[in-house]
Amino acid sequence: MAQHGPGDLELIGLTKSFDDFTAVEPMDLTIPQGSFFALLGPSGCGKTTTLRMVAGLEQPTAGQILIGDTDITNTRPHQRNVNTVFQSYALFPHMSVMDNVQFGLRRRGDKDAKRKAQEALDLVELGHAGRKKPNQLSGGMQQRVALARALVNRPDVLLLDEPLGALDLKLRRQMQIELKRIQQEVGLTFIHVTHDQEEAMTMADSIAVMNAGRMEQLGDPAALYENPSSTFVANFLGQSNLLAAHVTGTAGDGRLTADVHGHEVLVDAGRVPAGLRDVWLGVRPEKLALGEGNGVNELKGTVSDASFSGVATQYLVRMPWGMDLTVVQQNDGSARARLGDAVTLSWDPGHEFVLDSAQDEDAGVEHVVVDG
Amino acid sequence: MPAWSTWSSMAELAVLSGGTARPPVRRANWVPYALLAPGLLWLAIFFVAPMLTLLSQSLQEGSVEAGYTFTANWQIYVDALQKYWPQLLRSVGYAATATVAALVLSYPLAYYIAQKAGRWKNLMLVLVVAPFFTSFLIRTLAWRTILSDTGPVAEFARATGLTDLLQALALTNNDSLLSSKFAVIAGLTYNFLPFMILPLYASLDRLDRRLVEAAGDLYATPWQGFRHVTWPLSLPGVVAGTLLTFIPATGDFINSRLLGNTQTVMVGQVIDAQFLRVLDYPLAAALSFILLVMILALVSTYVRRAGTEELV
Ligand SMILES: Nc1ncnc2c1ncn2[C@@H]1O[C@H](COP(=O)(O)OP(=O)(O)OP(=O)(O)O)[C@@H](O)[C@H]1O
Ligand SMILES: [Mg+2]
Numbered sequence: 278m279a280q281h282g283p284g285d286l287e288l289i290g291l292t293k294s295f296d297d298f299t300a301v302e303p304m305d306l307t308i309p310q311g312s313f314f315a316l317l318g319p320s321g322c323g324k325t326t327t328l329r330m331v332a333g334l335e336q337p338t339a340g341q342i343l344i345g346d347t348d349i350t351n352t353r354p355h356q357r358n359v360n361t362v363f364q365s366y367a368l369f370p371h372m373s374v375m376d377n378v379q380f381g382l383r384r385r386g387d388k389d390a391k392r393k394a395q396e397a398l399d400l401v402e403l404g405h406a407g408r409k410k411p412n413q414l415s416g417g418m419q420q421r422v423a424l425a426r427a428l429v430n431r432p433d434v435l436l437l438d439e440p441l442g443a444l445d446l447k448l449r450r451q452m453q454i455e456l457k458r459i460q461q462e463v464g465l466t467f468i469h470v471t472h473d474q475e476e477a478m479t480m481a482d483s484i485a486v487m488n489a490g491r492m493e494q495l496g497d498p499a500a501l502y503e504n505p506s507s508t509f510v511a512n513f514l515g516q517s518n519l520l521a522a523h524v525t526g527t528a529g530d531g532r533l534t535a536d537v538h539g540h541e542v543l544v545d546a547g548r549v550p551a552g553l554r555d556v557w558l559g560v561r562p563e564k565l566a567l568g569e570g571n572g573v574n575e576l577k578g579t580v581s582d583a584s585f586s587g588v589a590t591q592y593l594v595r596m597p598w599g600m601d602l603t604v605v606q607q608n609d610g611s612a613r614a615r616l617g618d619a620v621t622l623s624w625d626p627g628h629e630f631v632l633d634s635a636q637d638e639d640a641g642v643e644h645v646v647v648d649g
Numbered sequence: 650m651p652a653w654s655t656w657s658s659m660a661e662l663a664v665l666s667g668g669t670a671r672p673p674v675r676r677a678n679w680v681p682y683a684l685l686a687p688g689l690l691w692l693a694i695f696f697v698a699p700m701l702t703l704l705s706q707s708l709q710e711g712s713v714e715a716g717y718t719f720t721a722n723w724q725i726y727v728d729a730l731q732k733y734w735p736q737l738l739r740s741v742g743y744a745a746t747a748t749v750a751a752l753v754l755s756y757p758l759a760y761y762i763a764q765k766a767g768r769w770k771n772l773m774l775v776l777v778v779a780p781f782f783t784s785f786l787i788r789t790l791a792w793r794t795i796l797s798d799t800g801p802v803a804e805f806a807r808a809t810g811l812t813d814l815l816q817a818l819a820l821t822n823n824d825s826l827l828s829s830k831f832a833v834i835a836g837l838t839y840n841f842l843p844f845m846i847l848p849l850y851a852s853l854d855r856l857d858r859r860l861v862e863a864a865g866d867l868y869a870t871p872w873q874g875f876r877h878v879t880w881p882l883s884l885p886g887v888v889a890g891t892l893l894t895f896i897p898a899t900g901d902f903i904n905s906r907l908l909g910n911t912q913t914v915m916v917g918q919v920i921d922a923q924f925l926r927v928l929d930y931p932l933a934a935a936l937s938f939i940l941l942v943m944i945l946a947l948v949s950t951y952v953r954r955a956g957t958e959e960l961v
Binding site for chain 1: 867
C-alpha cells in the first residue's frame with residue numbers, strides 16, 4: 278500500500294452499483310492532504326457518484342474510505358469533516374443567504390458563526406446579499422453562495438461538483454484564482470469535479486480522468502497531457518492527432534523507426550511500450566510545425582481549413598491518405614498558410630506519444646454539435 | 650456587534666437597489682380581477698348572504714307558530730354564551746386534540762408515501778382516500794363496532810392496561826372505550842385524517858431531498874435536518890392540513906353523538922338539536938355565529954403565527 282500522511286484521503290476498492298448497473302468500478306486512489314485534485318470526465322461517468330460516496334450521501338457497494346487512518350466508510354454524512362458544493366447548489370430556499378452560509382457553523386455551535394459567514398460571503402463578492410433569499414439571486418450568485426456555505430466550515434476535504442459551471446468566463450477565472458488561493462492558504466484538500474479541462478489543468482496538482490465508471494489515468498496535468506495512457510485520455514484532454522503507425526526497426530540514438538502510411542518517422546524508444554508494433558502515434562496540434570520541415574518526421578499535405586483566433590491559427594491539413602491533421606501555429610509573425618497551400622508538417626522525435634492500436638481512435642472525442 | 654451593523658446596512662442597500670432595478674412595466678391590471686370574479690360571486694351568494702341571514706335570524710324573536718320578528722335582540726348572545734360555553738370550549742378542545750393527533754399520525758405516513766413509497770405511492774394514496782367511498786355516518790357507526798366492549802380493540806386495551814391509562818387520564822369513565830371523550834376524539838381524528846394526510850403529502854412530495862442531504866453534509870444530525878429543513882419546508886402542508894382538520898372537527902356533531910355521552914356534547918350537536926328538534930332558530934343561529942367568529946379568530950391567529958415562523 279502507498280505511504281500516506283495523517284490527513285490523506287484514501288479510497289480503497291471503492292465501488293458503487295445501482296441494481297445491475299455499475300456507476301463506479303472498483304477505485305483505488307490516494308489524495309494527499311492539502312492537494313488540489315481534479316476529477317475530469319464526460320457526463321455520466323460517475324464523478325458525482327464518487328463524490329457522494331466520499332460525502333457519505335451514497336453507501337458504497339464495496340470498498341473503504343479513509344481520512345488519515347480513520348475509516349469513515351460507515352459514518353453518517355454529518356459525522357464527516359467533509360463538505361460539498363453541490364452541482365445543483367441545494368441552497369435552503371426558506372433561509373436567507375446569511376443563514377445558509379451559517380448553517381454548518383451553527384450546527385457545530387460556532388460562536389463566531391456570523392462573522393465567519395460574512396467573511397465567506399465577502400470572499401465570493403456577495404457581502405451585500407446576506408439578507409436575500411436564494412431565489413432572489415442569479416444562478417451564478419447562487420453558485421457562489423453554495424461555495425461560501427461549504428468553504429466557511431474549513432473541512433478536511435472539500436468536494437466541489439462543478440462549482441463554477443454557471444459563471445461567466447471572467448468571474449470564473451477570478452473564482453478559480455480565489456479557490457486556488459484559499460486552498461493553498463488554508464491547506465484544505467479539494468476534490469474538484471469539472472467538465473472544463475483547462476480549469477482542471479490550470480488548477481489541479483493532479484488529475485484523474487474517469488470514463489464509464491473507471492479511472493482511466495491519474496497524474497499531474499503535464500504528465501497526463503504529454504503522456505496520455507489511452508486514446509480516451511489523449512482525445513478528452515486537449516486535441517490529438519492519432520496516426521496509425523507500424524514500428525519497423527531501431528535507428529540508434531535510443532530511437533525506433535516507424536512507418537506512417539509509407540513515410541518513415543523516428544520515435545523515442547522510451548515512449549513505445551515494450552513489444553508493441555502496431556501503434557497509434559499521437560502528436561498534439563501545437564507540436565506540429567508548419568513550414569520547411571526539419572529533415573525527420575515530415576509529412577506533406579494541403580491546407581483544407583484555417584481558422585484564425587488571434588493568438589494562434591488552427592489549420593486542418595489533408596494528408597494524402599485522406600486524414601485531416603490539426604495544427605496550431607502560434608501567431609509569432611511567421612507567414613500564414615492559405616487554403617489549398619501545399620505544406621510540410623514536421624515534429625521533433627520525442628514530442629509524440631505512442632498507444633496500442635487496438636484502442637479506439639475516437640474514444641473520448643467530444644462530439645461537437647453543429648448548428649443548423 | 651459592528652460586523653452585524655455594517656452587514657445589515659449593506660443588506661438594506663442591496664434591498665433598495667433590488668427594488669429600483671425592476672422596470673416599471675404596466676400590464677393589464679383587470680385580468681386577475683376578472684379571473685377572480687366568478688369565485689367572488691360564488692362567495693357572495695353562498696357564504697356572505699347566508700352569513701347575513703344567519704346573523705339577522707339570531708337577532709329575531711318569536712316562535713315557529715307565531716312567526717319571527719327582527720328585534721335586534723343582542724341579549725341572545727349573552728344567553729347562548731352563558732348556557733353553552735362548556736360545549737363551545739369542549740368543541741375547540743376536542744378538535745384541537747384531534748388535530749394534533751391527526752398531525753402526529755399523518756406526518757410520518759405522508760413523509761413515507763412522498764419520499765419512500767416509490768412505486769407503491771399511488772396505491773397508498775388511494776388507500777388514504779378509500780374511506781371516503783362510504784359515507785361519514787357509516788364510517789362513524791363502524792367505529793362503534795370497532796370500539797365495542799366485546800371487540801378485539803377493547804379486549805386488547807383491557808389486556809394491555811390501556812383502559813386504565815385512559816381512565817386515569819379521564820378520557821374514559823370505565824372499562825369500555827365507547828361513549829367516552831376518548832371515542833369522540835378518536836372518531837374525529839379518524840374521520841378527518843385524509844384531510845391532514847393529503848396536504849402534508851403534497852408539500853412533502855415537493856420537498857427536494859437534496860436539501861436534506863445538504864443539511865446532513867453541513868453537520869446536521871437527522872433530527873436537526875428535520876427541524877431546520879424538512880419541517881419548515883413542509884409548513885404550508887401542515888398549516889393547510891391542520892386547518893382542514895380543525896375547522897370541520899370543531900363544528901362536527903356526528904362523532905360526539907354516536908361515540909360520546911352526555912358529558913361529551915359538542916356545540917355542533919347543540920346547534921343541530923336547536924335547529925331541528927327544539928326549533929329555537931334564533932339560539933341555533935346565534936350559536937352558529939359564535940362558533941364561526943371563534944374559529945375565524947383562532948384560525949387567523951394561528952395562520953399569522955405560522956406565517957412568521959416560516960420566515961425565521
Ligand atoms: N440513484 C441512482 N440510481 C441509478 N443510477 C444512478 C443513480 N445515480 C447515478 N446513477 C447513474 O450513475 C451514472 C453516473 O452518474 P453521475 O451522476 O455520477 O455522473 P457524473 O459523472 O456526475 O455526470 P455529470 O457530469 O453529468 O454530472 C449515470 O449513468 C447515472 O445514470
Ligand atoms: Mg455530476
